[in-house]
Amino acid sequence: MAQKVRIAVDAMGGDFGPSVTVPGCARALERRPDSHFLLIGDEKAIRAELANHPALAAVSEVRHSDVSIRMDDKPSQALRYGRRVSSMWMAVEAVKKGDADVAVSAGNTGALMAMSKICLRMLTGVERPALACLWPTLRGHSIVLDVGASIGANASQLVALAIMGSAMARVILGIDRPSVGLLNVGTEEIKGVEEVKAAAAILRESDLPGLAYSGFVEGDGIGAGAVDVVVTEGFTGNITLKTAEGTAKQIRAYIRAAMSGSLLAKLAYLLARGVFEELRGKMDTRAINGGVFLGLDGLVIKSHGGTDSVGFARAVEIGYEMAQSDLLNRIRDTVAIAHRFESGSADPSNPPQEAAQ
Amino acid sequence: MAQKVRIAVDAMGGDFGPSVTVPGCARALERRPDSHFLLIGDEKAIRAELANHPALAAVSEVRHSDVSIRMDDKPSQALRYGRRVSSMWMAVEAVKKGDADVAVSAGNTGALMAMSKICLRMLTGVERPALACLWPTLRGHSIVLDVGASIGANASQLVALAIMGSAMARVILGIDRPSVGLLNVGTEEIKGVEEVKAAAAILRESDLPGLAYSGFVEGDGIGAGAVDVVVTEGFTGNITLKTAEGTAKQIRAYIRAAMSGSLLAKLAYLLARGVFEELRGKMDTRAINGGVFLGLDGLVIKSHGGTDSVGFARAVEIGYEMAQSDLLNRIRDTVAIAHRFESGSADPSNPPQEAAQ
Numbered sequence: 262m263a264q265k266v267r268i269a270v271d272a273m274g275g276d277f278g279p280s281v282t283v284p285g286c287a288r289a290l291e292r293r294p295d296s297h298f299l300l301i302g303d304e305k306a307i308r309a310e311l312a313n314h315p316a317l318a319a320v321s322e323v324r325h326s327d328v329s330i331r332m333d334d335k336p337s338q339a340l341r342y343g344r345r346v347s348s349m350w351m352a353v354e355a356v357k358k359g360d361a362d363v364a365v366s367a368g369n370t371g372a373l374m375a376m377s378k379i380c381l382r383m384l385t386g387v388e389r390p391a392l393a394c395l396w397p398t399l400r401g402h403s404i405v406l407d408v409g410a411s412i413g414a415n416a417s418q419l420v421a422l423a424i425m426g427s428a429m430a431r432v433i434l435g436i437d438r439p440s441v442g443l444l445n446v447g448t449e450e451i452k453g454v455e456e457v458k459a460a461a462a463i464l465r466e467s468d469l470p471g472l473a474y475s476g477f478v479e480g481d482g483i484g485a486g487a488v489d490v491v492v493t494e495g496f497t498g499n500i501t502l503k504t505a506e507g508t509a510k511q512i513r514a515y516i517r518a519a520m521s522g523s524l525l526a527k528l529a530y531l532l533a534r535g536v537f538e539e540l541r542g543k544m545d546t547r548a549i550n551g552g553v554f555l556g557l558d559g560l561v562i563k564s565h566g567g568t569d570s571v572g573f574a575r576a577v578e579i580g581y582e583m584a585q586s587d588l589l590n591r592i593r594d595t596v597a598i599a600h601r602f603e604s605g606s607a608d609p610s611n612p613p614q615e616a617a618q
Numbered sequence: 619m620a621q622k623v624r625i626a627v628d629a630m631g632g633d634f635g636p637s638v639t640v641p642g643c644a645r646a647l648e649r650r651p652d653s654h655f656l657l658i659g660d661e662k663a664i665r666a667e668l669a670n671h672p673a674l675a676a677v678s679e680v681r682h683s684d685v686s687i688r689m690d691d692k693p694s695q696a697l698r699y700g701r702r703v704s705s706m707w708m709a710v711e712a713v714k715k716g717d718a719d720v721a722v723s724a725g726n727t728g729a730l731m732a733m734s735k736i737c738l739r740m741l742t743g744v745e746r747p748a749l750a751c752l753w754p755t756l757r758g759h760s761i762v763l764d765v766g767a768s769i770g771a772n773a774s775q776l777v778a779l780a781i782m783g784s785a786m787a788r789v790i791l792g793i794d795r796p797s798v799g800l801l802n803v804g805t806e807e808i809k810g811v812e813e814v815k816a817a818a819a820i821l822r823e824s825d826l827p828g829l830a831y832s833g834f835v836e837g838d839g840i841g842a843g844a845v846d847v848v849v850t851e852g853f854t855g856n857i858t859l860k861t862a863e864g865t866a867k868q869i870r871a872y873i874r875a876a877m878s879g880s881l882l883a884k885l886a887y888l889l890a891r892g893v894f895e896e897l898r899g900k901m902d903t904r905a906i907n908g909g910v911f912l913g914l915d916g917l918v919i920k921s922h923g924g925t926d927s928v929g930f931a932r933a934v935e936i937g938y939e940m941a942q943s944d945l946l947n948r949i950r951d952t953v954a955i956a957h958r959f960e961s962g963s964a965d966p967s968n969p970p971q972e973a974a975q
Contacts, residue, residue, distance in 0.1 A: 481864030511756055529887070
């Protein structure tokens with residue numbers, strides 16, 4: 262992609278709106294100078310923030326919207342007052358229309374997913390969207406999905422997650438045939454819920470191109486980097502991600518307390534400040550901010566609602582990376598191939614189940 | 619309890635058997651000198667280890683068993699060859715017979731649960747066991763359950779977990795009316811799976827004595843100490859616990875690498891070694907080793923299979939604490955009260971669901 266990456270931003274999304282999203286974009290621009298921004302929301306508020314960031318202002322277009330989606334509204338409510346007119350909808354629509362390569366929002370997850378589904382539609386062969394994140398591990402990064410787009414999954418929906426996650430791993434991690442694990446309570450064959458066991462059987466037997474199924478992964482296998490792609494349904498995935506973030510925050514608080522305690526500790530901190538800064542960077546949950554919606558016919562990135570400009574910048578950068586690597590077309594191709602591969606063999610042996618999960 | 623706490627130990631359980639369990643008991647004895655041990659398993663192997671721990675030998679009785687339960691066997695297999703004769707069964711049976719106040723095993727979780735259910739039976743009013751753990755938080759400790767005893771839960775099973783968890787919190791944390799949260803993907807009312815929402819309605823409306831229902835808790839609320847008792851079903855609970863442990867291990871590895879890097883970092887480490895030791899203690903997942911089976915008519919503690927003697931000692935100590943605080947009778951009383959309280963009001967509005975989770 263020789264031309265600039267065009268990023269549509271729901272400037273009103275998240276807990277803080279333009280006061281976080283605009284500085285976030287400015288920060289992302291420093292690291293990704295070939296970006297172009299389409300900032301959508303209350304023009305006055307956006308321009309006020311842009312005044313502090315002339316470099317960003319120079320590569321941004323502002324599109325006015327009167328309507329912001331509230332963080333706590335149900336998707337149906339959000340659609341009622343926000344369809345076509347809200348900053349969130351307009352950001353997604355910019356991708357649909359071809360005005361942007363990717364949309365980024367820190368707004369209400371459910372509303373963003375509903376609007377993205379309606380506006381962009383699903384890729385052929387994909388039932389519903391998933392939210393994928395890059396998870397830092399001791400071996401580098403893994404992709405974990407679904408971290409909250411859809412609650413519950415039957416066996417074929419889990420297999421679809423495996424396929425989309427592997428496509429993302431090929432593009433983002435540069436691994437030709439990524440290893441894929443199903444998140445479960447034990448590594449033995451006997452364990453786990455029925456849907457996960459059924460998905461394991463399909464993945465093992467169908468031997469899909471472009472992914473290497475590696476069996477079950479337990480919770481502590483994620484951070485250890487046991488596999489390149491960790492697959493689970495959105496309830497467990499969301500709780501798992503937030504638990505890991507919470508644990509990192511908790512340990513940061515312990516370190517802060519320990520390092521400000523005794524005089525010796527303070528001295529040690531001063532001596533090795535660079536080391537501590539590096540450590541802080543590694544434990545910074547803002548560094549993994551930015552979930553990628555997979556399965557839609559267009560690129561949409563979800564940032565945490567409560568993040569600051571550093572975290573929002575990271576979400577924008579993830580959007581940039583996905584757009585630049587042409588993730589969407591890669592996923593489209595993989596799904597199409599897997600679909601041809603699967604049809605007739607896996608489907609009859611695994612009718613969609615009524616998963617109450 | 620003026621007399622000694624009598625602890626029955628499945629000495630063969632876990633990945634390493636007596637070479638970990640016996641030194642573990644010796645370590646626990648140092649901190650809990652009024653313990654008495656019943657060590658069950660291969661007498662020769664146990665005595666060989668005991669030779670190195672004379673203080674433990676002085677307060678231990680050895681009971682021989684030829685049969686050890688393998689870590690990967692299904693519960694049904696384990697029962698077939700291990701019922702009545704295995705070290706695991708005999709440890710649980712010692713509680714049943716009144717020879718011990720509590721049983722501790724690092725063996726196969728499924729087998730331990732199956733044997734405990736058959737041998738000890740469930741408390742009146744409880745359908746099935748749960749595994750509860752003490753989770754260190756920024757505010758102290760919380761109780762999290764179920765971390766892996768039963769997969770999936772309908773609304774009334776989640777309510778039962780809330781009741782048993784609160785009884786444990788009253789005893790162990792000394793909180794009169796512990797706050798209880800349901801683990802979910804969002805704190806808003808609209809979110810989450812049906813069973814969790816139905817359990818929330820029951821807990822809110824029934825206003826059970828002895829617990830204060832506080833709504834939904836997200837994954838990052840656990841470590842923050844948002845509530846005293848976090849309730850979830852065993853699939854998500856087990857993955858959540860292991861993910862947190864994995865994240866702590868990962869960060870320990872980062873710290874180790876950072877501190878052994880530059881000369882300055884090494885010097886800083888030497889200067890503030892005490893601080894780092896303290897920090898290591900706080901992040902040591904072995905400190906939370908030892909899950910408590912709740913709902914059985916007897917006390918059984920499950921240690922991680924792969925732990926070392928430090929971790930096994932902690933599981934033994936947790937057993938000691940539970941026995942000394944008379945956890946079992948407190949839970950029995952609470953369940954009986956809640957049952958009387960619930961019957962007629964909550965039951966008809968919430969028939970058990972066919973939860974596929």
